[in-house]
Amino acid sequence: MIVIGLTGGILSGKTTVSQTLAQRGAVIIDADKIGHEAYKPDTKTWQQVVAAFGRDILEENGEIDRKKLGEIVFNDPQALSRLNQIVHPVMHSMMKQEIERLRREGAQVVVLEAAVLIEANWTDLVNEVWVTVAPEETVVKRLKNRGGLSEEEARARIRSQISSEERAKHADVIIDTDCELAEVEAKVEELWQGLQWKQGVARDEC
Numbered sequence: 001m002i003v004i005g006l007t008g009g010i011l012s013g014k015t016t017v018s019q020t021l022a023q024r025g026a027v028i029i030d031a032d033k034i035g036h037e038a039y040k041p042d043t044k045t046w047q048q049v050v051a052a053f054g055r056d057i058l059e060e061n062g063e064i065d066r067k068k069l070g071e072i073v074f075n076d077p078q079a080l081s082r083l084n085q086i087v088h089p090v091m092h093s094m095m096k097q098e099i100e101r102l103r104r105e106g107a108q109v110v111v112l113e114a115a116v117l118i119e120a121n122w123t124d125l126v127n128e129v130w131v132t133v134a135p136e137e138t139v140v141k142r143l144k145n146r147g148g149l150s151e152e153e154a155r156a157r158i159r160s161q162i163s164s165e166e167r168a169k170h171a172d173v174i175i176d177t178d179c180e181l182a183e184v185e186a187k188v189e190e191l192w193q194g195l196q197w198k199q200g201v202a203r204d205e206c
């Protein structure tokens, strides 16, 4: 089994790439979903986060309101670091368990999609690091098309993350998504073919 860590800045195309890989047969682990699990009410992590940030971050049903928490931590590096110290180790161990479960099930290619793969030091979980990149202006354009965050919020998030240059230092593969979607898919298809060879599962068709 090969485990790919897929990372990249906000709206850089991580999900576009992971979906293309999933269509080819890769199993995706979404770190964001693991984060949701870790934050479930009354878990130890939930208690620690509430103790650190107060009950104002809770929704009426007791769940952590990730938007409210995001507003706090993406404008305050110290708060972000405090949150990461609580949540990242728990997520690491949950993702490790999931990878081991998939290994036992016989999965061939697993993709761990995680925006903070490098910052959180999760690269020990993966065999290769793939990084999606897109220039900031393209990211801002995508943001306007998609809605959600305001331009100001998006730029604050970009600043709170490490730069593409820093990510590139850790990358085995860099996927520039500043092109037509069909071209991104073609790049991913080529990488997928390369993986089949690494896996030794490609058939000799000559």
Ligand code: ATP
Binding pocket: 008, 009, 010, 011, 012, 013, 014, 015, 016, 017, 115, 142, 146, 177, 178, 179, 180, 181, 184
């Ligand atoms: P997030 O930061 O939300 O996790 P992401 O890095 O996973 O984002 P995607 O969700 O893949 O990025 O892409 C962000 C948005 O940009 C989506 O609306 C997607 O459809 C669009 N997009 C991605 N790649 C391209 C492209 N090459 N051309 C046009 N639009 C694109």
